[in-house]
Amino acid sequence: MKTLKNKKIWITGASSGIGKALAVALAREEALLVLSARNSHALKQTQKACVKHTSFCMIQPLNLSDSAQIQQAVQKVTEELGNIDILINNAGISQRSLARETPVDIDRRIMEVNFFGMVQLTKAVLPFMLSQGSGHIVAVSSITGKFGFPLRTAYSASKHAIQGFFESLRAELTDDNIKVTIVSPGRIKTNISLNAITADGSAHKKMDNGQAGGMSPEKCAKRIVRGIKKQRKEMLIGNKEILMVYIHRWLPALYHRLVTKVKN
Incomplete structure (x- = not known):
């Protein structure tokens, strides 16, 4: 795929971070955009940045934990x-x-948004792609979908689930001309740690040290756009933290020593 011009692209989580950076990067490609997130005010700011570059940018507020709304x-x-x-x-x-301090309803809340919401939206859009005989589904996971990480038990579980679902979906759609790309970012400098939920459901409101020194969302977005054009099946995006994926795979004893030292 040499160009994304006039491609109709729907981005969730477009109000900030990677999603916002992706929206602007795709607007510069002159794609026709639909932007979704819960925060309508922040979405309008993303839209304002996008309409400078593209002829169509629609806002569709969306809470992925609400099945009817999807x-x-x-x-x-x-x-x-x-x-x-x-x-x-x-x-x-x-x-x-910590898992021992986190009630199951918090685990369910994370799974509902990160996994079930993503799955439901994908299944709702898929018939249209099958009908037109083409399409591309991108699932933004995390490197914690490749290995476990302290203080992120439910989050990591949701990302492992994403990996399994979309790998399986890719295999099922091989003959339908529908591509599936799984993106696993490492530490990207966004507000994800600030907005992360704690055991009582409140926001963490702290920037992780690793997050603060992470790759910019704009650089991450450029790589994702390039991967979409190349119809990549898998993408690992980040800095040296990406090495943990390979350490986990090939040097599990070292992985266990390193991961137990993580503080945030």
């Missing part, structure tokens, strides 16, 4: 655009709490 959003978007060429599942919430 169905309504798909109906509105497809009525407006007819179909979706690329769905970028980027929205999600992170966690900063």
Whole structure:
């Protein structure tokens, strides 16, 4: 895929961080955009940045933990655009709490947004892609979908689930001309740790040291756009923390020593 011009692209979690950077990067490609997130005010700021570069940028507020709202959003978007060429599942919430202190309802809340919401939206959009005989689904996971990490038990579990679901979906869609890309970012300098939920459901409100020194969301977005054009199946994006994926795979004893020293 040499160009994304006039491709109809729906991005969730577009109000900030990687999602916002992706929206602006894709607007510069002259893609036709649908932007979703819970925060309508922040979405309007993203839209304002995008309309400088593209002829179409629609806002569709969306809470992925609300099943009815997902169905309504798909109906509105497809009525407006007819179909979706690329769905970028980027929205999600992170966690900063010990498993022994975290009630199951918090685990369920994280899974509902990060996994079930993403799955439901994908399944709702998929028939339109099958009908048109083409499409591209992007699932933004995390390197913690490749290995476990302290203070992120439910978050890591949700990202492992994303990995399994979308790998399986990719295999199922091989003959349908629908591509599936799984993106696993490492530490990207966004507000994800500030907005991460704690054991009582409140926001963490602290910037992790690793997050503060992470890759910029703009650089991350450029790599994702390049990966979409190349129809990559898997992408690991980040700095030296990406090495943990390979350490976990090939040097598990070293991985266990390193991961137990993590403080945030």
